[in-house]
Amino acid sequence: xxxxxxxxxxxxxxxxxxxxxxxxxxxxxxxxxxxxxxxxxxxxxxxxxxxxxxxxxxxxxxxxxxxxxxxxxxxxxxxxxxxxxxxxxxxxxxxxxxxxxxxxxxxxxxxxxxxxxxxxxxxxxxxxxxxxxxxxxxxxxxxxxxxxxxxxxxxxxxxxxxxxxxxxxxxxxxxxxxxxxxxxxxxxxxxxxxxxxxxxxxxxxxxxxxxxxxxxxxxxxxxxxxxxxxxxxxxxxxxxxxxxxxxxxxxxxxxxxxxxxxxxxxxxxxxxxxxxxxxxxxxxxxxxxxxxxxxxxxxxxxxxxxxxxxxxxxxxxxxxxxxxxxxxxxxxxxxxxxxxxxxxxxxxxxxxxxxxxxxxxxxxxxxxxxxxxxxxxxxxxxxxxx
Numbered sequence: 001x002x003x004x005x006x007x008x009x010x011x012x013x014x015x016x017x018x019x020x021x022x023x024x025x026x027x028x029x030x031x032x033x034x035x036x037x038x039x040x041x042x043x044x045x046x047x048x049x050x051x052x053x054x055x056x057x058x059x060x061x062x063x064x065x066x067x068x069x070x071x072x073x074x075x076x077x078x079x080x081x082x083x084x085x086x087x088x089x090x091x092x093x094x095x096x097x098x099x100x101x102x103x104x105x106x107x108x109x110x111x112x113x114x115x116x117x118x119x120x121x122x123x124x125x126x127x128x129x130x131x132x133x134x135x136x137x138x139x140x141x142x143x144x145x146x147x148x149x150x151x152x153x154x155x156x157x158x159x160x161x162x163x164x165x166x167x168x169x170x171x172x173x174x175x176x177x178x179x180x181x182x183x184x185x186x187x188x189x190x191x192x193x194x195x196x197x198x199x200x201x202x203x204x205x206x207x208x209x210x211x212x213x214x215x216x217x218x219x220x221x222x223x224x225x226x227x228x229x230x231x232x233x234x235x236x237x238x239x240x241x242x243x244x245x246x247x248x249x250x251x252x253x254x255x256x257x258x259x260x261x262x263x264x265x266x267x268x269x270x271x272x273x274x275x276x277x278x279x280x281x282x283x284x285x286x287x288x289x290x291x292x293x294x295x296x297x298x299x300x301x302x303x304x305x306x307x308x309x310x311x312x313x314x315x316x317x318x319x320x321x322x323x324x325x326x327x328x329x330x331x332x333x334x335x336x337x338x339x340x341x342x343x344x345x346x347x348x349x350x351x352x353x354x355x356x357x358x359x360x361x362x363x364x365x366x367x368x369x370x371x372x373x374x375x376x377x378x379x380x381x382x383x384x385x386x
Contacts, residue, residue, distance in 0.1 A: 003066070005059045007121075013038035015121075017055045019062060032058055039122040042188060049118050049189060056114075111145040113138075115191060119182050127178075134178045137163060148191055151183070156197040173202045211326040213239065213336045224322035231314045233290050234303040238333035239340075240287040242355050244269060245330045247279075249305055254298035261288055267356050279356040 002022050006029075007015040015036040018029050034055050039045045116135045123131055138146075141162045142155075159179065163172035179197065186192040213221070218239060226232035234248050243251070246268040255265045263281045270277045283291070291302060305311055312329060319328045334355070342351050 003059055003063045005055055007036070010035070017051070019059055021062075023066060030062070036121070045122060046189060048122065052118055052121070053114075110148050110191060112148045112151060112186075113144045113146055115148065115186060115189075116182055119185050130175070131178050131182075134175045134182075137166060137175065138179070140166075148186065151192070151196055153196045153200070156183075156200055160200065160202065176200075176202060211328055211332050212339050213324075213326075213328070213332065215340075217322075217324055217326075218336065220322050220324070221319065224318065226314060226318040226321075228306065228311075228314050230304055231306070231311050232318065233293060234305055234311075235315060235330060235333050237287055237290045237303075238330065239336050240284055240290065241281060242334050242337035244334060245308060245311075248303060248330075249301075251302045252299055253296050253302060256283075256291060256302070258288065258292070270356070277356075281354065 004020040004022075005017065006020045007017050010016055017032045017034040017036065019032065021028050021030060032055055034051050036048045036051060037044050039048060113135070116138075120128070120131060120135070138159065141159050156179075160172065160176045163175050166172075167175065176197070180195065183192065183195045183197050187195050218236075221232075222236060237243070238245075238248055241263065244267070247265060250268060251265065256263050261283045263279070263283055265279055267277050267279050294302065296302070306314075308330070315328055315330060319326065338351055338355050341354060342348070346354070
């Protein structure tokens, strides 16, 4: 037996709320007549939040009515009469003024997980699964209910430490940023006076410590077959161009001028918030050969790739088959490109331009790798009989 609050997607980004009932082996739906509008402004988000709370109250009322109707008769007569009368009195008092606003919870005592559910309902970015994962880890850290007043700066710091213990690389930082976004949503909805996570120092993982392929390793990978040739072609192209996964995935033939060996695209990661989001890149002979292995219309994608997670599995399988004892991700191809051109004499300004960095600040972190390679080159000189 159960009554679940559900939603059905309508046209133009609207959602209709209904009750999904499973009572005495029979399953049916009951419309609530409540529609959530697209969250295009603060007023719409506030209205949707109130509608969601109202729908939850109606679900609870429907469940209480069902229990009262189907199980009250099994109670002793004396208990049944006295409580039935009390229930009637309470019902009369409650419904005396149907136009009176519903008394929702005080903001500071509201369960944060309810707010998180409301936030997820209006979150429409592609990394929605990451947001879901963040709140799954939050439930591991603190069980529901979690009064919103208990989310303090120390709570946020402890949660970030929890994420660092559970996850690796830049994932804890990225997850915590999504958590902070939900707290900002609470501030916008006047549920919190200020964001308690604001100003918390996040220890960023230095992604340049990820593995980088040497020239010999890159040649070995080129000669090793991969179970998915498109993944291999895309990875090797990234090693020759420095494009990120998201840009390789969206790359179309219209972005490439084969006659001039030139590539032009808008970098997806920085589009809209960087003056250098448009990347102009000269393509070398290796990159052109990789691109010419396939042909298509101007709007067709150059690479037909599986999901990012499955591509990583294929890359790990491919590199292991090549005998490389390194943990290689797709982003390692970009690191390989930047360090390779700097090792061959490109200035930091040139490397920043080719990588599509908004400033040399992002490129400076590669300098210590080049210095280490120079030191290894000097140390590799043969000894003299002195």
